[in-house]
Amino acid sequence: MKPPPFEYHAPSTVEEACSLLASLEDAKVLAGGQSLIPLLNFRLARPAHLIDINRVTGLGRIYERDGGVAVQALVRQAAVEDSDVVARVCPLLTDAIQLVAHRVIRNRGTVCGSLAHADPASELPAVLLALSGQVVARSAKGQRTIGAEEFFKGVFETALAPDEMVVEAWFPASAKPYAIYEESRRHGDFALAGVVRATDRLALFGVAGTPVLADPRDPAKGLEPSGDLEATREFRLHLVRVLVEKAMAA
Amino acid sequence: MKVNGVERPSPVDPRRLLSDFLRHDLGLTGTHVGCEHGVCGCCTVLLDGAPVRSCLMLAVQAEGHDLTTIEGLARDGSPLHPVQQAFHETHGLQCGFCTPGFVMSVVGLLAQHPNPTPEEIDEGIAGNLCRCTGYASIRRAVSRAAELSK
Numbered sequence: 001m002k003p004p005p006f007e008y009h010a011p012s013t014v015e016e017a018c019s020l021l022a023s024l025e026d027a028k029v030l031a032g033g034q035s036l037i038p039l040l041n042f043r044l045a046r047p048a049h050l051i052d053i054n055r056v057t058g059l060g061r062i063y064e065r066d067g068g069v070a071v072q073a074l075v076r077q078a079a080v081e082d083s084d085v086v087a088r089v090c091p092l093l094t095d096a097i098q099l100v101a102h103r104v105i106r107n108r109g110t111v112c113g114s115l116a117h118a119d120p121a122s123e124l125p126a127v128l129l130a131l132s133g134q135v136v137a138r139s140a141k142g143q144r145t146i147g148a149e150e151f152f153k154g155v156f157e158t159a160l161a162p163d164e165m166v167v168e169a170w171f172p173a174s175a176k177p178y179a180i181y182e183e184s185r186r187h188g189d190f191a192l193a194g195v196v197r198a199t200d201r202l203a204l205f206g207v208a209g210t211p212v213l214a215d216p217r218d219p220a221k222g223l224e225p226s227g228d229l230e231a232t233r234e235f236r237l238h239l240v241r242v243l244v245e246k247a248m249a250a
Numbered sequence: 251m252k253v254n255g256v257e258r259p260s261p262v263d264p265r266r267l268l269s270d271f272l273r274h275d276l277g278l279t280g281t282h283v284g285c286e287h288g289v290c291g292c293c294t295v296l297l298d299g300a301p302v303r304s305c306l307m308l309a310v311q312a313e314g315h316d317l318t319t320i321e322g323l324a325r326d327g328s329p330l331h332p333v334q335q336a337f338h339e340t341h342g343l344q345c346g347f348c349t350p351g352f353v354m355s356v357v358g359l360l361a362q363h364p365n366p367t368p369e370e371i372d373e374g375i376a377g378n379l380c381r382c383t384g385y386a387s388i389r390r391a392v393s394r395a396a397e398l399s400k
Contacts, residue, residue, distance in 0.1 A: 001286040008264030008310060030308075037306040038287035041267075050264075054311060078300070102377025103362070104355055105288060107300045108307070187376045 003040035010052045014138060014167060017053055021163045022140040024049045029165050031073060034101065034109035035117045051165075059167060064089055068133070068172040073165070077106035077114070092174035092198060096127045099180065102188045112166040115151070118158045118210070121190040123180065125152055126211035128169065130196040130203035136168040143167070152210035175199055179250035181243045182206070185230055192231040193239035195219070197247040204244075207236050219244040251312045253278070254322030261309035269293040271309035272319060280320035280350050284379070291378030292351040294358075295319050301358030320350035323357070332398035333357050333391075342391030344383040352378045356392050360399055366392065 009024075011017040021027055027049035030036055039045040053059065059074040062083050069089040071080060080086050081097045100106055100114065100123055114124040115135055128135070128148040135146045137160055151159050160166065175198075182194030182205075191206040195214075202214045207225040215221060225236040251258055253276060261271050269286070272278045272295070284290035286305045293304040296318040323331035330338065333356050343349040352375065359366060359374030366374060371392045380388060 002267065002270070003265040003308075005265055008308075010310075033306055033308075033311075034288060034303075037267075037308070040265075041286050041305070052308075052311060101288075102291075103374065104291065104294055104301045104303060104358065104377045105306075107297075107358075108302045187372075 001041050003037070004043055004046045006040075006047055007049045008052065009049060010055050012055050012057060014056055014058065014165075015140075017051055017056055017165060018138055018140045018163070020049075020051050021165060024051075027051050027162075029053055029116070031113040031116075032076065032109040033113075034105050035113065035119065053165070062086060065170070068131075068170055069093070070136075070168050070170045071111045072168050073110060073112040075111060077109045077111055078103060080111055081106060090131070090171045090174045092131065092178040092180065092196070093127060093171050095178075096123045096180045096196065099123050099182055099191075099194075105188075112169050115169055116158060116160060116166045118152055118154075118156050119190065120155050120209050120211070121192075121194075121206040123182065123191070123194060123196070123205065126194065126196045126203040126205035127180065128171065129211045129213065130198040130201050131172045131174060132201070133172055134170045135166055136170065137161075137164040138167045139164040145170075149213075155209045157209075177250045179247040181246050183239050183243065193225070193236045193243060195240070195243040195247045197250060202244060202247065204240060207240055214240075214244065216244060216248055251315055251317060253317045254319060260313060264308060264310050266309045267305055268295070268307040268309045268312055268317075269304040271312075272304060272317075275309075278319050278321050282347055282350055284347070284351075289379070290348070290351070291355060292348050294351040294354040294378070296354060296357065299358075299361065301355050318354075320353060323353070331357070333360070333395040336395035336398055337388075337391045340390040340394050341387045342383065348378060348380045348383075352380065352388060356395055359392065360396055364399065365396055 028047035030052045059072045087094045179197045182191035193206045196203045205211045220237045227233040272281045282292040284292035288306045295304045363370045
């Protein structure tokens with residue numbers, strides 16, 4: 001339960017971080033570390049290089065733009081939880097963030113890190129998808145914007161290239177009605193199943209390899225969730241129907 | 251980095267977890283290590299005043315920051331910190347393994363909510379696991395700590 005050896009890099013600018021990503025083989029970006037460090041401790045991840053972006057300047061802002069709210073790569077989830085701007089522009093994100101693990105984890109974990117990690121049971125990717133938000137990725141070659149529908153590719157897999165890092169996530173304003181509901185075995189654990197509603201768009205999480213959009217009239221259509229010790233496939237499908245019903249009543 | 255107000259030398263090995271650095275390199279064994287993947291909460295310390303899991307941070311990442319561990323709450327010979335006093339008074343600990351983590355989380359909780367509601371107390375201690383004392387007396391400890399902190 002100790003991280004394997006790696007070479008540690010602590011750049012101080014985005015440019016420096018991107019040039020490291022471009023030149024190093026098998027490098028991982030370390031932001032809040034609340035998912036990556038457990039993976040290192042379990043030795044499920046053994047990157048040759050860790051690029052710790054915590055000392056990078058200019059990535060710590062939450063600000064309004066283009067009718068939504070932008071959250072930069074080093075903004076902690078706790079800061080988003082406490083943000084007046086987020087509460088005013090995108091209260092759905094304020095509600096969702098309180099379901100992410102525990103406050104002590106949120107003090108360190110980042111929003112952009114959760115998106116880049118792309119855990120299929122995690123709340124924030126589904127929020128981004130339900131709202132049609134975007135991720136801003138940077139590499140030594142330049143910057144590009146990736147829509148949520150193109151960003152999540154599979155379990156822990158995104159459209160990011162190996163030399164790219166997320167510098168910002170953009171969440172459109174959440175108009176009413178909006179809601180997020182999930183069911184988990186213990187408070188703060190990953191959801192067995194969850195639903196995010198943003199007006200007439202529904203995104204489900206915990207029931208497929210990525211967050212998925214669903215039809216409110218038949219939300220379980222086409223779903224093939226896996227069964228495990230915590231929940232059978234049938235139970236997950238049942239949860240989807242119940243949670244969607246609840247969300248549609250919001 | 252400063253630990254409990256004392257400037258400490260930098261960790262040598264980048265893969266050293268902050269929890270191990272505190273315990274093995276600095277001898278501050280009050281920070282306990284349970285699960286080493288962020289679930290149990292035993293290793294919680296304050297980083298610039300906010301509670302964090304020390305098993306989910308590399309020690310090198312604490313460079314330039316202020317850390318407080320359970321040893322830093324009340325110095326030898328001085329009265330207990332209000333949160334420690336409250337745990338003592340309400341039987342908020344039994345075997346004591348989880349206690350340092352609970353105490354540090356509650357210090358953070360009371361900084362955020364000086365007068366926590368029962369829901370805020372439950373939310374605030376939800377990230378810490380206790381297997382023997384029972385959460386009822388830990389909840390009472392949090393309420394008592396809020397009174398003592400006034």
